[in-house]
Amino acid sequence: MKNLRFILLFIVMLSVVQNFAQRNIQTGAVPELPIQTINGDLTAELMLHKPAIIYFWGSWCGICTAISDTINNIFQDYSGVSIALRSGNAATVQQYLQEKRLNWQVLNDNDGQLAEAFGVTAVPAVFIVGHDGQISAVTLGFVTETGLRVRLWWAALDF
Numbered sequence: 001m002k003n004l005r006f007i008l009l010f011i012v013m014l015s016v017v018q019n020f021a022q023r024n025i026q027t028g029a030v031p032e033l034p035i036q037t038i039n040g041d042l043t044a045e046l047m048l049h050k051p052a053i054i055y056f057w058g059s060w061c062g063i064c065t066a067i068s069d070t071i072n073n074i075f076q077d078y079s080g081v082s083i084a085l086r087s088g089n090a091a092t093v094q095q096y097l098q099e100k101r102l103n104w105q106v107l108n109d110n111d112g113q114l115a116e117a118f119g120v121t122a123v124p125a126v127f128i129v130g131h132d133g134q135i136s137a138v139t140l141g142f143v144t145e146t147g148l149r150v151r152l153w154w155a156a157l158d159f
Contacts, residue, residue: 053080
């Protein structure tokens with residue numbers, strides 16, 4: 001019984017922290033994104049297929065590093081773009097991606113303006129864009145591949 005109370009208290013506290021962290025997160029329409037990634041690819045083309053993801057990360061973020069394989073696997077099956085938050089100039093970001101063997105399409109948000117437009121105050125942050133082009137789900141912090149795939153599957157359902 002004592003363990004059950006501890007688990008329930010932990011879930012409640014985790015929910016409170018998540019709700020606080022997401023208080024300013026953008027919902028509805030996706031804020032305007034830059035036209036091109038740091039590699040010169042057109043952002044709009046990367047977001048054509050739905051569902052898609054928008055992934056905010058930082059080269060300095062330990063949790064982002066921990067879930068990079070998860071995000072890599074998701075980007076193999078779903079379209080989208082990643083946004084490097086305050087991780088240096090484009091050359092520094094590309095060097096980081098090469099060192100980590102990450103083949104992501106990246107927008108560089110070194111000044112934090114994109115993060116501000118999306119209401120992102122912490123990374124990692126994953127936005128799921130549904131079939132209607134609207135943000136259908138947001139996940140902050142550690143996430144599992146299964147959790148992301150379920151959210152993407154749900155976003156693909158045409159209600």
